Amino acid sequence: MEKEHQIFGIRAIIEAIQSGKEVDKVFIQKDAASELMKDLMKVMKRGNVNFSYVPVEKLNRLTPNNHQGAVATISPIPFHDLETLIEKTLESGKTPLFLILDQISDARNFGAIIRTAECTGVNGIIVQKQGSAPVNGDTVKTSAGAVFNVPICKVEHIKDAIFHLQGSGIKTVAATEKTDKTIYDITLTEPLAIIMGSEDRGVNPSVLKIVDEKAKLPMFGTIASLNVSVACGAFLYETVRQRS
Structure with missing residues (x-):
């Protein structure tokens, strides 16, 4: 630190x-x-x-x-108000892309995710106040400074943020193994928020109940899971591919 x-x-x-x-x-x-x-x-x-x-x-x-x-x-950065950020993004005329991190606790994973988010044009990252990785020196370093370019919102509850996004016409897609659909079966060209789960537990079951879609990455090796920052990169780049 x-x-x-x-x-x-x-x-x-x-x-x-x-x-x-x-x-x-x-x-x-x-x-x-x-x-x-x-x-x-x-x-x-x-x-x-x-x-x-x-x-x-x-x-x-x-x-x-x-x-x-x-x-x-x-924190070396100011945090943004979610409502204001959603409004500004919708007014910009670009198709919104948000990222929700459901209690990712490792600062280096957080930094790596922020770096990829900046490269893929994410409009904002939403984290919960309790249980999330701090924005510290490790986060800044791993993000290669991207933490200063991507708005980050801290919310009381992830579920409230999801309801707010859905009410603003933004589709919510959770990354989870608990589905038959892969990321390649989902349309990602509309206003979108991708939800990534914590390193050990994945997306909270109560969050999975309220999202619009669930998707997984196909796995062909013997190890059943990817590092969350790598999985997040795959989701974001499939979004970029579909949108371009």
């Missing part, structure tokens, strides 16, 4: 959240229970800030300074 993208110490993190900084994630020491830590927990819950409990050794690795049991990562 790059040092300019982190804040350590409980008071400093509380002030950062209250001042409206883009706090991406807070790492909290597992057994910390001071009064000040309770204040931080309240502020994080009010601001719906993503946090996780970690051993003190992880915090010591993140910073040599006196962290008091808390280290926060600050």
